[in-house]
Amino acid sequence: MSSLSLAPERRNALPLAMPHAPAGPLPAHRLSVVVPMFNELANAAPLIDAVQAALAAYPQPWELVVVDDGSTDGTGAALQRHAARVGPHVRIVRLARNFRQTAAMQAGIDAARGDVIVTMDGDLQNDPRDIPALVARLLADDLDLVAGWRRQRQDGFVLRRLPSLLANRLIRRVSGLAFQDLGCSLKAFRAPVLRQVRLYGEMHRFIPAWLATVTSPERMAEVPVRHHARQQGQSKYGLSRSFRVVVDLLAVHYFLRFGTRPGHFFGGIGLVAMTLGGLMLAYLGVLKLLGESVGTRPLLALGFFSVMGGLQFLTTGVLAELLMRVYYDGGHARPYHARPVVEPAAGEGWHG
Structure with missing residues (x-):
């Protein structure tokens, strides 16, 4: 059993948004949506409202964890004010300074209490309405990761889509993962598996590759999701990230091939x-x-x-x-990762 699972009475005692009506025969779980944000004042309240509207009828308890990554434009204060109006299931984590997206995402993962964790960007280009479908695929097919694929991406070709296309091809070649869109932040994870890896530097782009060190690629899937053009705020991405991708990819290649040798x-x-x-x-x-x-x-x-x-x-x-x-x-970790074993009942499991 997951260390995060609680008895029904304790689960309902948590300040999580409760379902209004069943939406399907999903296994019992708690969902945490993690969103890092940096200088997204115009999108602060709309993001919370969009997630609230998308998950209002979700059939299981859920929470929204928004991480303010040291914003300097008042994003953190705006998030706190709007979260107080929406409800206690919206939690705001404010970092002391700007630690960049990977550290902010890790902070949100650390703060999340759900058995299933969904990550997404805070610029409203990802659509929260895709979250239930990703979680359903994750649980129905007993997967560890379901990633979004922005098949019809609404971004500029030269500055965003072309570098992403080249980076995806390079990452696929090095990591061996057959994902079409490794850069999409909208992903659903099983929390116990995701917590077996730690994200540093700019490694949020390579989460599927890092997960491949603790689980099989066969337990990962990719599904098409909606994508919207940015309506408010300023993009934090540029051509400079392409160079960081190449450097980080060397580290990924080393740890995937030689991490334990x-x-x-x-x-x-x-x-x-x-x-x-x-x-x-x-x-x-x-x-x-x-x-x-x-x-x-x-x-x-x-x-x-x-x-x-x-x-x-x-x-x-x-x-x-x-x-x-x-x-x-020294007990810090193990050179392998195994799925939970169902222990036999007392007196069973022995021969003779």
């Missing part, structure tokens, strides 16, 4: 460098024995530094392996 990564580079350097020095050694002068040849310096660099990579791999073992042996 760093010695193979550094050791492989070290062995190649030492082998090449050794061949260079052996060649020069033969020439020296034949009477040629090799002291001023650039190949001597290249071979020497290749051997020394390879040795450094090998020792770095050994140190990385030691740190990894200390990390896992």
Whole structure:
């Protein structure tokens, strides 16, 4: 059972928006909608109203967690005023300064109390009316992630759609995930699975890739969702994020392939460098024995530094392996992730 699940009487005691009418035979769950916002004063109240209208008849308890990422235009105060009018199921988390979208999203995930967590942008380009469909697919098909696909994206081609198209192709190639739109913030997760990863830097774009380190890609799906053109406020995205995507992608590639075996990564580079350097020095050694002068040849310096660099990579791999073992042996985490096991009743499960 999830550590977030509560007895029915305790679940109903939480200040979550309660259903007005059943909408379908969904399993019992609590839904948390997480929205990071930064300098979105014009969208603060409309966002809360849009989510409230979309989930007014939701058949399970739900809450809205809006994270003000250190806004300087009064967004945080506007969110708090409007949340007080709507109800206690709208919770506002205000960060001390602008920590950027990934940290704000992680703050919202940490504050969420639901068994299912849905993330979305705060610019009203994502449509809250798609939330029930994403959650239904997640629970009906027993998935860990259902991501939105902005099939008919309402953004400019040069500044938004073209960089996103190139980034999606690159991410798909590196991560092996067959998602069409990895940049869409509208996603539904099982909370226990999502909480097994931590988001840093600009890694909110790679959440499916990070989830692939703790669950199978077969437990992920993508469904088309609505997308609207921005009506108010100013976009926080630009071409500069494309460069950050490439840098972050290198980190994703490393952790996906070598997160639990760093010695193979550094050791492989070290062995190649030492082998090449050794061949260079052996060649020069033969020439020296034949009477040629090799002291001023650039190949001597290249071979020497290749051997020394390879040795450094090998020792770095050994140190990385030691740190990894200390990390896992210290109880901080496990090198694997397993789904909950249904324990047999007393007296069962034994042979003989």
